Amino acid sequence: MKAIITVVGHDTVGIISRVSAVLAARGVNILDITQSVLGDIFAMVMYVDIGSCTIPFTDLVDENEALGREIGVVIHTMHEDIFNSMHRI
Amino acid sequence: MLNTGDILETIQMIEREHLDIRTITMGISLLDCTADSLDTLCTRVYDKITRTTEQLVRTGEDIEKEYGIPIVHKRISVTPISLVAASCRSDNYIPVAQALDRAAKEVGVNFIGGFSALVHKGFTNADRVLLDSIPEALSTTDMVCSSVNVATTKAGINMDAIARMGDIIRRCAYLTRDNNSIACAKLVVFANAAEDNPFMAGAFHGVGEPESVINVGVSGPGVVRSAIANAGDCDLTALAETVKRTAFKITRVGQLVAAEASRRLNVPFGIVDLSLAPTPAIGDSVAHILEEMGLAHTGCHGTTAALALLNDAVKKGGVMASSHVGGLSGAFIPVSEDAGMIDAARGGYLTLEKLEAMTAVCSVGLDMIAIPGDTPADVICAIIADEISIGVVNNKTTAARLIPAFGKKVGDEIEFGGLLGSAPVMPVNTASPARFIARGGRIPAPVHSLRN
Incomplete structure (x- = not known):
């Protein structure tokens, strides 16, 4: 199963590193990353494989959300199918 | 990989524009519970x-x-209780409503629909008992919703049933007079009721439905309003295209959630209801869509045309996004549950007569409208009869959910709180229709119902 993780917020040092560390610790493989900084707003979209994730997906959603609060960004972790169904026919 | 812009658009719809799944409603047959x-x-x-x-x-x-994606409500609809309880020969069904209420609380849903009777052609003995039980049933329970289907395009209009509804609605208002007459918010009078409607208060599990089924109602007025705002000063053809594209995206999420819920619960997928269902939250209003189209206030001349365009475009966009479309499928215009409608009614721009015209081009009817508590029963019956006629003649579902707020007069407000919102008490034309209503009988089915 694949998921999309989005990270949006004020740019600070180490955002990618902190998010990647959580994912690595849980066995989540990052397949693709796009990121941009517009002014001081940081926006990153990660495409990840959660097939080998060591915790239930709903727990990963909570962990990422908590990490986002800790580092001052908003992190959404969502099953890729919601985007596929909305934007692909 | 998906386009970043598409991903961020989806998140914006959910975060800022209140995109949600309004309800997952599980319909279950109670026909095997007879005793x-x-x-x-x-x-x-x-x-x-x-x-x-x-x-x-x-x-x-x-x-x-x-x-x-937020899923606001999880709900249950059941077989109309007048059918389930008919074998009991009891003279009241209030204990059945209380059993439904206990079950709903036990499983954690927020409404259960189906304390209902289908009387479009006439009453069974059980239908009479059910109608007599409605006021006490709704005033002694929290979660139970009731509906009465008084007409169909095929059968015509049962005016004897409508004549009884005026007293029943007033009794509901009286029994819950200390709580803004809230029992009336849980009672709908229908024409051409949908057997697979997932929305309350009118949901019930029709007799043509399977043992159990998952029906999903989508929402998203805020997303449509935002798309229209972004489209700028385009003409109405382009505007309709914008609404269609947006409705498609909204409905695809509904289809996804319905399919997934069906798979996980091992219950067949029934339908997706393509409805724009508002809430009192700012940014989640159908009235504000109409105003974004260019009306100064919902209720002004042009409202019916704007709503007709909106309703049609929502269906056209949604129908390709779902494998089975059903339920009510259209824009809802409940007054108390829509911030823009509340403002328009307060300002005097939106009248009962205009709302009635609007129901000819959308779903579902005169919904969540507070009227003075001293409105005579026969006037309430006549408002219902007018609304039901629109449904019967136009071969569509219409309904009335009226709240004759006990002790309140025009200019007062009733406050339900939560998703039921608040409603200004609206003026009613009280010239007497008493003789017409007292005639009773059935209004024959319209000639275009003879389609075989």
């Missing part, structure tokens, strides 16, 4: 509902979290 005694029936009803829907709320919450 000679009311006590046995109530036990069977409670046991079957709690057993069958045990996982509903948990499953809904899991889907909500995994897909990141």
Whole structure:
């Protein structure tokens, strides 16, 4: 199963590193990353494989959300199918 | 990989524009719960509902979290109780409503629909008992919703049933007079009621439905309003295209959630209801869509045309996005549940007569409208008869959910709180229709119902 993780917020040092560390610790493989900084707003979209994730997906959603609060960004972790169904026919 | 812009658009719709799945409603048949005694029936009803829907709320919450889309309500609809309880020969069905209420609370849903009767052609004995039980049933329970289908395009209009509804609605208002007459918010009078409607208060599990079924109602007025705002000063053809594209996206999410809930619960997928269902939250209003189109206030001339365009475009966009479309499918215009409608009614721009015209081009009807508490029963019956006629002649569902707020007069407000919102008490034309209503009988089906 694949998921999309989005990270949006004020740019600070180490955002990618902190998010990647959580994912690595849980066995989540990052397949693709796009990121941009517009002014001081940081926006990153990660495409990840959660097939080998060591915790239930709903727990990963909570962990990422908590990490986002800790580092001052908003992190959404969502099953890729919601985007596929909305934007692909 | 998906386009970043598409991903961020989806997140914006959810975060800022209130995109949500309004309800996952599980319909279950109670036809196998019939019994000679009311006590046995109530036990069977409670046991079957709690057993069958045990996982509903948990499953809904899991889907909500995994897909990141809020699912506002998890609800249950059941076979019309007048059919289920007919074998009991009891003279009141209030204990059945209380069993439904206990079951709903046990499994954690926020409404259960189906304390209903289908009387479009006439009453069975059980239908009479059910109608007599409605006021006490709704005033002694919290979660139970009731509906009465008084007409169909095929059968015509049962005016004897409508004549009884005026007193029943007033009694509901009186019994819950200390709580803004809230029982009336849980009672709908229908023409051409949909058997697979997932929305309350009118949901019930029709007799043509399977043993159990998952029906999903989508929402998203805020998303449509925002898309229209972004489209700028385009002409109405382009505007309709914008609404269609947006409705497609909204409905695809509904289809996804319905399919996933159906798979996880091992219950067949029924339909997706393509409705724009507002809430009182700012940015979640159907009235504000109409105003974004260019009306100064909802209710001004042009409102019916704007609503007709909106309703049609929502269906055209949604129908390709779902494998089965059903329920009510259209824009809802409940006054108390829509911030823009509340403002328009307060300002005097939106009248009962204009609302009636609007219901000819959208779903579902005169919905959540507060009227003075001293409105005579026959005037309430006549408002219902007018609304039901629109449905019967136009071959569509219409309904009336009126709240004759006890002790309140024009200019007062009633406050339900939560998604039921608040409503200004609207003026009613009280010239007497008493002689017309007292005639009773059936208004024959319109000639275009003869289609065979």
